[in-house]
Amino acid sequence: MRLSPDGGRTFPRYRGGRLFERQLQDRLPSQPATIPTCDPETGMSRLLAADFDVHKAQALHAPDPHSLVAAQAADFAALIARCGGRAILDGSPSGGRHVYVLWQRPLPHAELNHLALALARRYSTCDPGPMSSPFGQIRPPGAPHKTHRGRLTGWMHLLIPLDQALQAVNHPCGAQTWNRLMQELEAELAATAPIIRTGPGLPEDLLDCSLDDSGVPWLPQSGGRRPIRRHLEQIAVHGTWRRHSYPSASHARQAIVNSAAAAGWRLEDLVEAMATRRWPWLARAYAKYSPTQQHLRLHTEWQKALAGIAEYRSERNGHTREKPSTRGGAPPSAPSMLITRWPRPLQSKAFSQQPDSxxxxxxxxxxxxxxxxxxxxxxxxKRWGRRLLSVRKVLRALGAAAQMGGGLEPHFGVRSLSLMTGLGWSCVARVLQLLREEPAADRLIDLTREHHGTQADHYTLTIPAPYRHEALWRRWRAGNIEIIHPGLWDLAAGAAFVYQALLPSVETTTREVIRLAGIGSTAGHRALQELAAHGLADKGAHGWRRGTVTLDDVAERTGTTARRQQWMELYREQRRQWHEVLTSRQAAAQAHRNEPCGQRPIELLLQDGPPGHHGDPASLAGQPPAPPAEFTSALQLLRRELGAVILRTVQQWTPTRATAAQTDGHQPILGSDEKGPAP
Structure with a gap:
């Protein structure tokens, strides 16, 4: 901590040859003190400190600066709670507020500074100063505030119960909270990030466009989603409007969609407003179409709304422009909206658009x-069909294996992937075959080397060309890629993905959980019911959250822990047997190479006939004088194409059933290397 030499106005490390930095102690300091917000040596921190300053509220000429500061600090704390995290809130005698968010892992200071700048853009009284430098400082709860005329003005005091503050310290925020907070502050983060252009000839003020979790574009707005225009909301509810404003129902419908898109709504928000009967007329306006046409019509008009807004805003500074169409239907040709901003660069150097960089x-x-x-x-x-869930499990297992290896080539065989997914090794092999046989432009994995000896097939993770731009555009998901825990192996289809979508302390609506899980409605409800039956999910007043029962307990109760152990022992034995086969083959090949007369030209061998019967005419009675022509042709083809060598060894030669009963000779075997499936 640092002590202030001037009553709380500044907190230098050195001044006048004196060091004002001290070690933290059990007792409170006797003069104003601060703690660092970051480790300057590593440039990493687990603390996000948001400072809501009364002076900034006064500079805005707010009628009640203290109330404005308190309201914005409380709003940010509520935002953290909605994202699934916990925050610590304290106050100063002057009316200021601090909100502290602790993270499970140290994060780069550049990212936390970027986040602080985004918060300052959303909240007018938020000062990003404590996070603006790796040497930033802030007064923690319990620290003396300031001294005035030799007297202490007070202390920083907690504004939440002590047990809640301890919960926030003992259970810091994780990756899910970070990801949701990034999405909530999408517009503010984009406004402070460097621009990467991805299309030729784009106007300077072309509209930014982001993607939600479902991959649908939307337009985030500073301050979050806003209500649509009042008269349009009345139309969405009652379906009445003046004909001179909107000549047809399709015009009115498109106007509502345009307003929602411009106000920062997602397409799923619009669907929810119709599904919950908040906008009954708009729901009826789409209900006249078949379910397939409804989906197509809604997405078409949503994309048209985004394109129209982009065209309008990109041309608003021009001298002339055409009035954008407001009628429903297919969107007109519009300038590309593919201008993106990297929301949080992980390094100081600028990134290029190619993944290889x-x-x-x-x-x-x-x-x-x-x-x-x-x-x-x-x-x-549709192409994956009924194997969809199995494919998703295997792909995540490959991603987790790549993370473990630190490269894009996971060196895991089908049996290792089986233990990471809960699928049998043969099922994993079929899924890998399905993935590698997809069209070359659509492959997510490429087979770079087939199995050989003890080495399994080698795959490389690839980004299909149609997805490349969108994959670069989306935010990176923090944390390790999750594999399927044995406790979820025997539950309903999709239960693993539903469980991953749940949060431990924040309730999420059923609709949102199913959307995040990426499965159908029926399967999602069935998965939630089964998770609840095992204690892995609890339903509260506002939605679902993770239950108190652990996955290890469920795995023990359902017997999957024992099954996984049996699989491990079985796969270990199969590997041992395979290694013995390889060793015996290598030993046999070495023995044949060491025999001086072990090889004969193929022409002489064919003239000799079946080996082991020379000089015994009786044994050759009733047999053809030479092997069949097909056998001869096959041997010649193998020698010419594969370089095979004939060895006189111990395996039985049975060219036909008739001759097999009359001979006890030995079959020539090929001296080329044989390959079998690697465990």
Whole structure:
């Protein structure tokens, strides 16, 4: 901690040859003190400190600066709670507020500074100063505030119960909280990030466009989603409007969609408003179409709304422009909206658009984005068919294996992947075959080397060309790629993905859980019911959250722990047997190479006839004088194409059933290397 030499105005490390930095002690300091917000040596921190300052509120001429500061600090703390995390809130005698968010892992200071700048853009009283430098300082709860005329003005005091503060310290926020917070602050983060252009000839002020978790574009707005225009909301509810404003129902319907898109709504928000009967007329306006046409019509008009807004905003500074169409239907040709901003660069150097310029772990993140896009691609889902869930499990296992190896080539065989997915090794092999036999432009994995000896097939994670731009555009998901825990092996289809979508302390609506899991409605409800039956999910007043029962307990109760152990022992024995086969083959090959007369030209061998019967005419009675022509042709073909060598060895030669009963000779075997499946 640092002590202030001037009553709390500044907190230098050195001044006048004196060191004002001290070790933390059990007792409170007697003068104003601060703690660092970051480790300057590593540039990493587990603390995000948001400082809501009364002076900034006064500079805005707010009628009640203290109330404004308190309201914005409380709003940010509520935002952290909605994202699934916990925050610590304290106050100063002057009316200021601090909100502290602790993270499970140290994060780069550049990312935390970027986040602080985004918060300052959303909250007018938020000062990003404590996070603006790796040497930043902030007064913690319990620290003396300031001294005035030799007297202490007070202390920083907690504004939440002590047990809640201890819970926040003992259970810091994880990757899911970080990801949700990034999505909530999408617009603010984009406004402070460097721009990467991805299309030729794009206007300077062309609209930014982001993607939600389902891959659908939307337009995030500073401050979050806003209500649509009042008269349009009345139309969405009652279906009445002035004909001179909207000449037809399709015009009115498109106007509602346009307003929702411009106000920062996602397409799923619009669907929810119709499904919950908040907008009954709009729901009826789409209900006249078949379910398939409804889906197509809604997505078409949503994309048209985004394109129209982009065209309008990109041309608003021009001298002339055409009025954008407001009628429903197919969107007109519009300028590309593919201008993206990297929301949080992980390094100081600028990134290029090619995945090859990233570090290995970053390229794995981009590949995972491509996997998520593929899982929501209707054509690919149809191609995968009933193996969809198995394919998703295997792909995540490959991603986890790549993370373990630190590269894009996971060196895991089908049996190792089996233990990571809960699928049998033969099922994993069929899924890998399905993935590697997809069209070359759509492959998520490429077979770079087939199995040989003890080495399994080698695959490389690849990003399909149709998904490349969108995969680069999306945010990277933090944390390790999750594999399927044995406790979820025997539960309903999709239960593993539903469980991963649940949060431990924040309730999520059923609809949102199913959307995040990426499965159908029926399967999602069945999975939630089964998870609840095992204590892995609890339903509260506002939705679902993770239960208190651990996955290890469920695995023990359902017997999957024992099954996994049996599989491990079986696979270990299969590997041992395979290694013995390889060793015996190598020994036999070496023995044949050591025999001086072990090889004969193929022409002489064919003239000799079956080996072991020379000089015994009786044994050759009733046999043809030479092997069949097909056998001879096959041997010659193998020698010419594969370089085979004939060895006189111990295996029985049975060219036909008739001759097999009359001979006890030996079959020539090929001296070329044989390959079998690697465990």
């Amino acid at each position: 990233y570090e290995a772990y970053q390229r794995i993140r981009i590949w995972l984005n491509a996997v998520i896009i593929a899982e929501n691609d209707p054509q690919r889902r």
